Amino acid sequence: MSAVFRYLPLVLLAAGWELAARSGAVSQLAMPPLSQVVLAWVEMVRSGELIANGASSLWRAGAGLALAILVGAALGIAMAWWRPVNAALGPLVEMFYPMPKSALIPVTVLWLGFGDGSKILLIFLGCMLPVTIGAFNGARGSDQALVWSARSMGASRLRMLWDVVVPSALPEMLNGIRTALALAFILLVSAELIVARDGLGYLIGYLGANGTYDAMFAVVLTVAFLGFAADRAYQALMQRLLLWRE
Amino acid sequence: MQDRNVGSGGAQIVVEGVSHLYSPPTGRPVLALEDVSIEVGPREFLALLGPSGCGKSTLLYLIGGFLPIETGRILLEGQPIAGPGPDRGIVFQHFALFPWKTVRANVLYGLEKMGLPREQRQRRAQSFIDLVGLTGFEDSYPSQLSGGMKQRTAIARTLAIDPKILLMDEPFGALDAQTRHLMQSELLAIWRKSPKTVIFVTHDVQEAVYLADRVAVMTARPGRIKTIVDIALDKSDANIAKSRAYIDTVDEIWGLVRDEAIKAQEARVSP
Numbered sequence: 001m002s003a004v005f006r007y008l009p010l011v012l013l014a015a016g017w018e019l020a021a022r023s024g025a026v027s028q029l030a031m032p033p034l035s036q037v038v039l040a041w042v043e044m045v046r047s048g049e050l051i052a053n054g055a056s057s058l059w060r061a062g063a064g065l066a067l068a069i070l071v072g073a074a075l076g077i078a079m080a081w082w083r084p085v086n087a088a089l090g091p092l093v094e095m096f097y098p099m100p101k102s103a104l105i106p107v108t109v110l111w112l113g114f115g116d117g118s119k120i121l122l123i124f125l126g127c128m129l130p131v132t133i134g135a136f137n138g139a140r141g142s143d144q145a146l147v148w149s150a151r152s153m154g155a156s157r158l159r160m161l162w163d164v165v166v167p168s169a170l171p172e173m174l175n176g177i178r179t180a181l182a183l184a185f186i187l188l189v190s191a192e193l194i195v196a197r198d199g200l201g202y203l204i205g206y207l208g209a210n211g212t213y214d215a216m217f218a219v220v221l222t223v224a225f226l227g228f229a230a231d232r233a234y235q236a237l238m239q240r241l242l243l244w245r246e
Numbered sequence: 247m248q249d250r251n252v253g254s255g256g257a258q259i260v261v262e263g264v265s266h267l268y269s270p271p272t273g274r275p276v277l278a279l280e281d282v283s284i285e286v287g288p289r290e291f292l293a294l295l296g297p298s299g300c301g302k303s304t305l306l307y308l309i310g311g312f313l314p315i316e317t318g319r320i321l322l323e324g325q326p327i328a329g330p331g332p333d334r335g336i337v338f339q340h341f342a343l344f345p346w347k348t349v350r351a352n353v354l355y356g357l358e359k360m361g362l363p364r365e366q367r368q369r370r371a372q373s374f375i376d377l378v379g380l381t382g383f384e385d386s387y388p389s390q391l392s393g394g395m396k397q398r399t400a401i402a403r404t405l406a407i408d409p410k411i412l413l414m415d416e417p418f419g420a421l422d423a424q425t426r427h428l429m430q431s432e433l434l435a436i437w438r439k440s441p442k443t444v445i446f447v448t449h450d451v452q453e454a455v456y457l458a459d460r461v462a463v464m465t466a467r468p469g470r471i472k473t474i475v476d477i478a479l480d481k482s483d484a485n486i487a488k489s490r491a492y493i494d495t496v497d498e499i500w501g502l503v504r505d506e507a508i509k510a511q512e513a514r515v516s517p
């Protein structure tokens with residue numbers, strides 16, 4: 001029951017959309033009725049167009065994000081634990097962090113071309129720093145007594161890093177990854193809109209240019225839903241990983 | 247009153263002329279310890295007593311091998327200390343449990359590092375969980391436990407690896423009075439069953455007299471050993487805290503600590 005109420009605004013929005021388009025209050029060219037968009041969506045799923053482009057988009061986002069998490073976490077923890085690493089990389093991270101990563105779209109294309117490589121590199125570069133900073137702050141906050149406890153029970157320095165510093169960094173790192181997840185979708189769609197031969201972003205641009213607006217809206221809604229679903233799934237995962245906190 | 251302090255051959259731990267300069271991230275370096283010398287015999291229960299900030303924890307961390315020894319030397323069974331090791335187990339005031347591990351996993355941690363076979367590890371962990379009275383809480387996370395239960399877990403975790411020396415850094419300082427009393431008598435009972443060398447840092451005179459064989463009274467910063475008092479009390483007496491001898495000893499030591507506590511207070515008001 002409460003779930004129904006919770007999503008009531010969404011239902012009202014959908015009904016309002018349909019009504020506005022059907023009544024002619026809004027031009028159907030600017031906004032096709034929702035029912036028509038849904039039909040276009042079903043058609044695109046049936047033809048395989050949406051699945052194929054979706055799969056290639058998800059592969060790019062997934063690979064870029066996975067790289068960003070692996071490298072970003074390792075970098076953040078290394079910076080927190082070894083002063084020379086921090087001295088060498090700290091200023092770079094600070095300078096690069098606020099830069100709008102979409103500016104790198106032409107650069108990555110120049111380097112790696114129109115295919116998957118340039119998107120994966122862009123997402124990797126754009127998503128890495130929030131993970132790095134989360135891991136860095138989390139690792140910095142590791143309790144000295146925990147570090148000493150592990151060492152006194154026979155853990156080597158490196159082992160202690162894995163046993164104590166990494167889990168200590170986890171909560172902040174997971175928050176950084178959540179930011180990275182949202183960024184991954186933004187960068188993916190922008191890059192595909194600008195230079196790509198497939199993918200959901202490409203599809204939106206292509207359908208828009210062709211004037212097939214119902215299909216274009218269908219893809220926009222698909223992207224919105226994917227972003228929402230990914231964030232929800234991620235939150236559930238985070239909750240499981242942090243079960244040990246009260 | 248000051249006998250075993252020097253030259254008693256059979257010492258397990260020898261601290262010789264140790265000074266320690268503490269450099270905080272901001273501000274001037276502080277001399278935390280100045281020319282500290284003390285010997286600790288095998289299976290002795292020594293309390294390091296002093297006002298807060300007197301460097302008694304620093305001395306403990308130096309013996310633990312957590313801090314570098316800058317001046318003087320510390321020998322453990324004749325060998326200079328080089329880093330932390332499982333021969334010296336430590337228990338901290340704020341428990342230092344791995345919050346992402348359950349009670350059982352915390353106790354298992356050191357046993358895994360020892361390389362014990364799986365089944366033996368499990369059995370040993372369980373026996374120490376039982377020893378500290380946490381049977382039934384094996385799968386709880388530290389965040390689900392009370393302060394006393396957390397410290398029991400930490401003690402079980404440390405005892406499980408069977409260190410020769412137990413370093414305790416105000417282990418009951420964060421507990422409420424009732425729990426503290428309970429834990430003190432349980433620690434004594436455990437220690438009597440399997441005596442280990444214990445170095446116990448505290449600022450609580452009664453706790454020091456109740457638990458220790460000897461009490462080393464430290465001065466306010468910079469920390470020096472002011473005097474060492476032998477405690478000649480029958481620790482198997484359940485009503486020891488009510489005995490004349492206990493009350494007199496507490497009075498005597500309190501007299502020694504009082505001046506230092508006042509000095510420490512003044513130092514804080516006007517640095």
